[in-house]
Amino acid sequence: ARLWRMLSFVVALPGVAVCMLNCYLKSKEEHERPEFVPYSHLRIRTKPFPWGDGNKTLFHNPHVNALPTGYED
Amino acid sequence: MTHQAHSYHMVDPSPWPIFGAAAALLTTSGLTLWFHHNITFLLALGLLSMILVMIQWWRDIIRESTFQGHHTPTVQKGLRYGMILFITSEAFFFLGFFWAFFHSSLAPTPELGGQWPPTGINPLNPMEVPLLNTAILLASGVTITWAHHSITENNRKHATHALFLTILLGFYFTALQASEYHETSFSIADSVYGSTFFVATGFHGLHVIIGSSFLSVCFLRLINFHFTSNHHFGFEAAAWYWHFVDVIWLFLYMSIYWWGS
Numbered sequence A: 001a002r003l004w005r006m007l008s009f010v011v012a013l014p015g016v017a018v019c020m021l022n023c024y025l026k027s028k029e030e031h032e033r034p035e036f037v038p039y040s041h042l043r044i045r046t047k048p049f050p051w052g053d054g055n056k057t058l059f060h061n062p063h064v065n066a067l068p069t070g071y072e073d
Numbered sequence B: 001m002t003h004q005a006h007s008y009h010m011v012d013p014s015p016w017p018i019f020g021a022a023a024a025l026l027t028t029s030g031l032t033l034w035f036h037h038n039i040t041f042l043l044a045l046g047l048l049s050m051i052l053v054m055i056q057w058w059r060d061i062i063r064e065s066t067f068q069g070h071h072t073p074t075v076q077k078g079l080r081y082g083m084i085l086f087i088t089s090e091a092f093f094f095l096g097f098f099w100a101f102f103h104s105s106l107a108p109t110p111e112l113g114g115q116w117p118p119t120g121i122n123p124l125n126p127m128e129v130p131l132l133n134t135a136i137l138l139a140s141g142v143t144i145t146w147a148h149h150s151i152t153e154n155n156r157k158h159a160t161h162a163l164f165l166t167i168l169l170g171f172y173f174t175a176l177q178a179s180e181y182h183e184t185s186f187s188i189a190d191s192v193y194g195s196t197f198f199v200a201t202g203f204h205g206l207h208v209i210i211g212s213s214f215l216s217v218c219f220l221r222l223i224n225f226h227f228t229s230n231h232h233f234g235f236e237a238a239a240w241y242w243h244f245v246d247v248i249w250l251f252l253y254m255s256i257y258w259w260g261s
Helices: A002-027 B016-037 B041-067 B073-106 B129-152 B156-183 B191-223 B233-259
Strands: none
Touching: A002 B129, A002 B156, B016 B041, B041 B191, B073 B191, B073 B233, B129 B156, B129 B233, B156 B191, B191 B233
């Protein structure tokens, strides 16, 4: 168990910490929202979703997810 | 007084198998009713009965094994076979979704713009949160191994700490994935890219939640002295399942997140 305890605290958890730092630094940059192009292969609505107004996906985020007609905001 | 002349466990009659089947029927037909007629009642009933059956069935198994001693080495061997076969079946389940992914991504159709990722799709950067998630699951594999060794060496304090860390890492993964789901610019409705991405990662996430629940139950049993240093199959089964979830993630990461971007 000594070996795995050592690996946990010296390799595994610091590895996670480094990746956390990497993500935090990368998230600092501003990213622009891509322009809306009404491609027919995207935002498919063959059948309404069984929740809400049937037009929004389960994890809909109005800032980054466009509806078939374009961004809401 | 009679006693059994064999090392197997002849289980007492139990209602849980038939109730479980009924719960499955309620859940599946409830899902259909919800999709087609916007009625949620049957689905709710199905999910509730499913959870109740699971709690009571597994509670009974713990009673039969830990408290009544029916799990001889022979019985445990059977359980090992069972868990291995179950995990194998889950591997085939995921294989199907990987097949679907490669079917669509190796030869992208003109409708997608003849490229992968399809035109208009901005995939997630594999070197950001997905990499962190990989580190988290790999780390949890190390901590769960530490926990297992601690159990076999009778180190209660370390076993508790290690298993707790493992569960914490599992929750962290789930939280990060949920946040990723909210932040991606593409959704499940965005061509076959969205379908393959969210179905594969979605089922994986469900398995992480199941694995985390299994580990949490093990944690409660660990602090209640259910495990001995040489008999703790419930924990081993949870550990196998957890490593399986980790391996599936590695394949997801390499094919969908990395190669697929």
